[in-house]
Amino acid sequence: MPDGEHENTFAFAEVALSQIRALGQPVSPRNFEIWYNYATGYNASLNQAINDTLSQKGALSEADIEQIYTTYIATTRLGERIDLVGSRVVDEIKQVLDMVNAAAGSATNYSETLADASEQLERTKDGEGLRAVIACLVEGAKEMELNNKKLEARLSSSRQEIEQLQQNLEIVRNESLTDPLTALSNRKFFDAALIKGIAEAQEKNQPLSLLIADIDHFKSFNDQYGHPTGDQVLRLVAMSVKQNVKGRDIAARYGGEEFVIALPDTALQPAITVADHIRRAVMTKELIRRSNGQRLGRVTISVGVAALRQGDNSQLLIERADQCLYAAKRNGRNRVICETDPEADAGISTPARVA
Numbered sequence: 001m002p003d004g005e006h007e008n009t010f011a012f013a014e015v016a017l018s019q020i021r022a023l024g025q026p027v028s029p030r031n032f033e034i035w036y037n038y039a040t041g042y043n044a045s046l047n048q049a050i051n052d053t054l055s056q057k058g059a060l061s062e063a064d065i066e067q068i069y070t071t072y073i074a075t076t077r078l079g080e081r082i083d084l085v086g087s088r089v090v091d092e093i094k095q096v097l098d099m100v101n102a103a104a105g106s107a108t109n110y111s112e113t114l115a116d117a118s119e120q121l122e123r124t125k126d127g128e129g130l131r132a133v134i135a136c137l138v139e140g141a142k143e144m145e146l147n148n149k150k151l152e153a154r155l156s157s158s159r160q161e162i163e164q165l166q167q168n169l170e171i172v173r174n175e176s177l178t179d180p181l182t183a184l185s186n187r188k189f190f191d192a193a194l195i196k197g198i199a200e201a202q203e204k205n206q207p208l209s210l211l212i213a214d215i216d217h218f219k220s221f222n223d224q225y226g227h228p229t230g231d232q233v234l235r236l237v238a239m240s241v242k243q244n245v246k247g248r249d250i251a252a253r254y255g256g257e258e259f260v261i262a263l264p265d266t267a268l269q270p271a272i273t274v275a276d277h278i279r280r281a282v283m284t285k286e287l288i289r290r291s292n293g294q295r296l297g298r299v300t301i302s303v304g305v306a307a308l309r310q311g312d313n314s315q316l317l318i319e320r321a322d323q324c325l326y327a328a329k330r331n332g333r334n335r336v337i338c339e340t341d342p343e344a345d346a347g348i349s350t351p352a353r354v355a
Contacts, residue, residue, distance in 0.1 A: 015039035030069055046072035063256025179253040181231055182238035190252035190260055194314045197264050201308055208308040209271030211261040212321040216300045216333040218257040229289055233299050240281035268307040268338055275303040275336040300334035
């Protein structure tokens with residue numbers, strides 16, 4: 001590495017650490033990577049997102065940091081992995097084609113050998129000449145057999161290699177659509193799945209309901225006990241969600257401490273029941289700090305529920321469920337409110353949601 005470039009890496013690292021220190025963030029690998037990228041200036045979109053968020057809010061929340069990392073760094077890594085697998089597939093195919101071409105050349109040579117042998121047989125008058133022709137044919141046949149075995153082995157090996165590469169691509173694809181912390185679907189997958197689910201429900205005239213859940217007082221909990229414990233809370237809620245969805249239901253972490261569940265072929269009342277089962281499942285689990293066994297108590301969630309209406313699109317459905325979630329927060333948290341509840345209509349114009 002040139003001396004100037006070596007010095008630059010230290011300068012970028014110092015800028016990253018100073019940013020982390022100034023914003024009071026933990027020096028985690030993820031935070032350092034974000035601010036190191038910011039310091040280099042190579043990722044203009046990341047810098048713009050950070051600058052816009054700081055301009056609007058004056059700080060970066062844990063949810064902001066995670067969203068920036070997922071959008072501007074994690075996706076780049078996935079793209080690099082896809083490119084790598086694709087390059088290996090191309091290389092494997094090239095090697096197979098080279099082998100096939102070599103085999104084709106061997107077949108051509110063998111055909112020429114047979115033609116020569118045919119001509120020699122026509123001219124041969126004695127046993128010695130006949131034996132020479134036969135020996136030549138036997139040698140050519142052995143060489144052809146050997147080449148065929150090599151090609152067969154190479155094709156078998158390539159088939160296994162390509163199958164493995166296909167599995168790797170499927171893993172990468174799944175990772176790109178999965179939230180790494182909770183193993184639920186991520187927002188990218190959910191948005192596409194909800195649009196598809198709404199179109200199918202409207203086409204078949206079937207019901208569809210949407211749940212939006214948010215962890216109560218998550219920020220203060222995170223600030224008090226630290227991000228690792230906050231992550232444990234997110235996984236706990238995710239586990240409760242998984243235990244109460246089934247079949248074609250689609251559950252995702254929508255960002256930060258917010259979760260969404262689409263329930264195809266489910267009307268409003270059954271959806272409320274599902275929401276309350278999830279809420280009760282969360283509040284019955286006691287949180288224990290893994291490092292020292294300290295009992296931290298229980299967490300709760302608030303849930304908003306909306307049902308698909310004629311003429312709805314995904315944005316309208318999400319907005320109504322979100323209004324219900326806000327109403328649940330406003331009316332004491334740890335509760336489920338649906339769009340037909342009177343509380344859902346009150347205070348809709350309130351500009352900011354409580355935690």
